[in-house]
Amino acid sequence: MSAEQPRMVMLPTSDHGDVILPEPSWCAGHAHHDPESLRADLIHAGPTVECAFLGVPLFCAEIVQSPFAAVDRSLLGGQVAGVSVDPLGKTLDPVQLYSLAAVFDGYADRLRDLADRLARVLGGEGR
Incomplete structure (x- = not known):
């Protein structure tokens, strides 16, 4: 048995050019990536889990990770995966x-x- 190789993704950035990084299995892709992003702002995000009522979104949450974040700041996301909750605006x-x-x-x-x-x-x- 061989270990499955991680998926790799190449994302253009304004400060480091094309950045190649492993993409976690839970990541939903980078369809909305802005090539003008800085490398520190690259983010992996999983599928959104939404709570809506009468067609109005109340809360949504998704697993996120910023592999090049400069500093892991409590509740703000970082290099360690967490769950971003909106409109709370925190990563838990x-x-x-x-x-x-x-x-x-x-x-x-x-x-x-x-x-x-x-x-x-x-x-x-x-x-």
Whole structure:
């Protein structure tokens, strides 16, 4: 058995010319790459996971990695893969992403409570 070779991608940059780098298996490609990008701004991004209601996007998230980022800054992305969450504008690690999911779980419970309350109001209670 031989190990599968990583996919390689060549992306033009304004400061380093054509940059060849390994593309992670989770990367959705670089269809929207701007050749005027700096090498430090190159980014791998996975498929977007969207939460929408009535056709309006509320949140979206995707795995991202910036292989040439100068500095890994907490919650801003970097050389280590994370999950970028919009409109939060932060890149989260697995523990932070589980914490966000827990916040959503709690909020969903509060929305269900509010729906129950509204149903009682519409049913004539509290007039």
